[in-house]
Amino acid sequence: MAASIKDVAKEAGVSIATVSRVLNNIDVVNEETKKKVLEAIKKLQYRPNIVARSLKTQRTSTIGMIIPDISSQFYPEIVRGAEDVANIYNYNIMLCNTDLDLDKEMEYLKVLREKMVDGILYMSNSLQPKIVELIEQLQIPMVLIENIDDQKKFPSVTIDNESAAYDAVNYLVQKGNKKIAYIGHKNNEGNVNSFRYLGYKKALKENNMKLDEDLIYCEGLKVEDGYKGIIKIIEKQKIDAVFCGSDECAMGAINALRERNIKVPEDIDVVGFNDVYEASVFYPKLTTIAQPMYDMGSVGMRMLIKIINKQKLGQSHYILPYQLVERDSCKK
Template sequence: MAASIKDVAKEAGVSIATVSRVLNDINVVNEETKKKVQEAIKKLQYRPNIVARSLKTQKTSTIGIIIPDISSQFYPEIVRGAEDVANIYNYNIILCNTDLDTEKEMEYLRVLREKMVEGILYMSSSLQPKIFNLIDELQIPTVLIENRDEDKKYPSVTIDNEAGAFDAVNYLIKKGNKKIAYIGNKDNGSNVTYLRYEGYKRALKENNMELDDKVVYSGGLKVEDGYEGIIHIIEENKIDSVFCASDECAIGAINALRERNIKVPEDVDVMGFNDIYEASIFYPKITTIAQPMYDMGSVGMRLLIKIINKQKVEETNFELPYQLIERDSCK
């Protein structure tokens, strides 16, 4: 049977109230008594009843993290950065995977409120008004990661996705490419991949190149989307390069090109986005725009914990630097 606070008090020879003060770090207990209580806790392997404590204090030391796709290689590194910081400040996390489903996102927000989390790190493939309405209704401190709302009302940590895509396509143009395809998403103005599509379009425009919808494929960000995107594009079009809105798309695109005996990069340059681990070991190694994934998680968690504890926050919308990584998938 698990030890109770009463057992700890008896073992240490103190009152239950004294044990409670030690557990809650209330600085009225002398060091000798505190040491006795701590030794009793260790000996009895006592663990406080978190539910009971949270009901009394309204603090659970728990933070919810919502991600859209746990199978993606992009999000685990963000979660790792967030968790490492949470551990430093003695917070636990609850991880929720929404499978790119907005209704599931909303349900998890409600569940996390019922679990009395103190804050939420929120990652989404898109940000819809009903999501923000629910966040406002639930009144849980929330920090957006990867995405941000247009008005910057909500705290956020992201990169400049439009500028990153612009630099990526500019790089392909400087390599001498004339027909640059795009694989990603272009249908939702609040989606980060839509911003990458905007960067793609701007790079073409500023280099006096025409936008050709026949070489633009709007789909998801997984390997199969890149594969299907290339099949769709090259069926009736000749391209010399492709900008993919994720590295996983780029991997699928390269596989599809290989199957049709089209060499990368000799025949077609392929550019990715994110710099997931596999981009550095896949063959050919993928040229990409690197996002500071770990830093996005750690900065977001530090910001959220400050907000939870009502500490002074000078900046609430962080835009972290990205980097173009040159590898072997471009000539």
């Protein structure tokens, strides 16, 4: 039979109220008494009744995480960073995968509200007006990871995606490349991928290179998108480099080129984005923009826990540093 709070109080020789104060981190219990209570909890393997406790405190010690695509190699490291911090502060995580589906995103937001989560870490490729409106209605503590809303209403953690893409394309230009293709996303929803496309365009313009729609393929960021995209591009134009909006996309492009006896980097330079683990073991090893994925998760979670506990944030919008990692998919 599971131990009760009454059993803990009896073992420690204190009142039930004292045990409750220790469990709720109320600083009126002296260290010696607190130590006795914690030792009794450990000895009896006591676990608080979360349902009863949440009804009283209006807290569940649970944080929701909404991610766009669990199959992507990008998000697991963010989740790991967030979970490590959540564990330090004794929060549980409820993970929701939306498959880049707007209706799913909206439904999960409502479900997490019904489950009385204390806050939400929200990851999405875009923040459509419907989502922003719903978040405001639900009034749940929220931190955005990977994205930022237009009016900066919600705290966020991201990198400067436009500058990162700009640097990647400039790097390709400095290698002497004249025809640089782009595979990824572009739209008018202000999402992170559209920022990468803007960086691509900016770099071309500043290097007096014409924007050629035949060199652009914007259908997605998965392996198959890179594979299909590069085939479609090289059927129309001869290129000497390609910038991809994700590492998976870059790997798909390289596979398609290899099947056609086009060598990377001897014939075509390829740059990816994110620096997932596979980028360092794929052949050829990918030159890519490295995002601090673990830090994005851990910083976002620390911000959210501060908001939940009504503590002041050092800053509301963190733009973390990125790095261009040079490997073997570009000419030396």
